[in-house]
């Protein structure tokens with residue numbers, strides 16, 4: 001559908017893959033690489049409005065983004081309901097979706113289906129369309145989604161066990177230092193609280209023996225009494241271990257995130273503990289909802305608008321969660337300010353967003369915006385500027401793109417286990433459950 005009358009027809013789409021500095025954050029798969037891929041999308045309309053979008057930048061996403069970008073020329077930015085069919089038609093099934101058991105990034109992003117890969121790409125275009133549409137009409141994205149129900153969106157501090165620097169001193173060095181024990185985790189949390197005002201804390205677990213991680217959470221509870229805490233070992237534990245930890249941290253945690261992997265194990269854990277379970281692993285597609293919700297396997301879904309297919313699908317997910325009495329919050333992977341602005345816009349429109357959203361953003365020292373988004377008192381204000389309310393810094397984008405061009409391919413696809421092998425040549429991503 002074109003829209004010449006309003007100047008909303010897309011005349012140009014620019015795709016810019018970039019590599020962004022990432023600190024040595026540890027998880028159950030390994031460690032983050034020094035640079036991580038993202039894809040930045042710019043849409044231009046007939047009327048001269050530009051729209052920005054951002055999504056995962058690994059090769060399998062870029063391969064789908066290129067045909068979709070070409071197919072969008074001549075269509076209206078308002079034609080959002082047509083995007084899934086268009087993507088299915090022009091992108092087809094990614095060869096990376098290799099069967100029912102395929103997972104993304106060793107399982108950290110849940111299942112990997114052809115549909116989900118297309119949705120992850122499409123989400124960046126949907127956000128860019130909404131941004132362009134908003135800029136063309138002077139309306140913020142939240143208005144195009146039906147209007148905001150809150151003026152601020154709360155975020156949590158995303159704590160990671162981490163090294164001071166990447167193996168061999170590769171990449172960029174920051175001044176956070178190492179955090180490998182309870183004292184290190186508390187110090188990191190203190191800095192997050194002092195700098196950004198966060199009052200909720202999530203610790204990425206699955207790195208050390210569960211008892212060590214329980215000790216770290218207890219140290220957090222002592223340092224920040226009464227403040228919401230979460231622990232997320234990315235499905236690394238058995239059902240028995242999950243229940244032991246749930247018992248030890250009952251009354252301490254706000255929720256336990258993906259203690260065990262898969263809906264079956266999560267349902268077993270949920271049936272035996274009063275502690276709410278959250279997930280961004282066993283429910284990452286609409287197809288997985290019925291099986292998990294009807295069995296009571298999860299009490300909170302952490303939505304990632306990238307893999308759920310955009311901001312409007314996030315609202316659809318919110319409606320399903322509300323229907324089942326399941327809570328909703330937001331998951332985050334390494335992302336930049338365009339995605340953070342998109343998360344904030346949609347979060348502002350969802351009435352029952354029950355918990356502070358996750359965001360990796362504070363770990364990202366580089367961005368493609370002229371002005372970084374700034375957390376204040378643990379949250380972001382929801383502005384009324386047109387579109388997403390952010391501006392692209394073309395020079396920064398070009399610099400990060402040059403890094404992508406210069407890369408020998410070793411950072412173009414996220415691989416935390418490969419990064420770990422530089423420190424420990426015998427490392428293989430552990431089989432799950434690990435403990």
Ligand SMILES: O=C([O-])C(=O)C[C@H](O)[C@@H](O)C(=O)[O-]
Pocket residue numbers: 025026027108109204232234280331332333334
């Ligand atoms: O909440 C989560 O499970 C995540 O954020 C997944 C991410 O991939 C995180 O584990 C990471 O980046 O190491």
Ligand SMILES: [Mg+2]
Pocket residue numbers: 232234257258279280281331
């Ligand atoms: Mg998680």
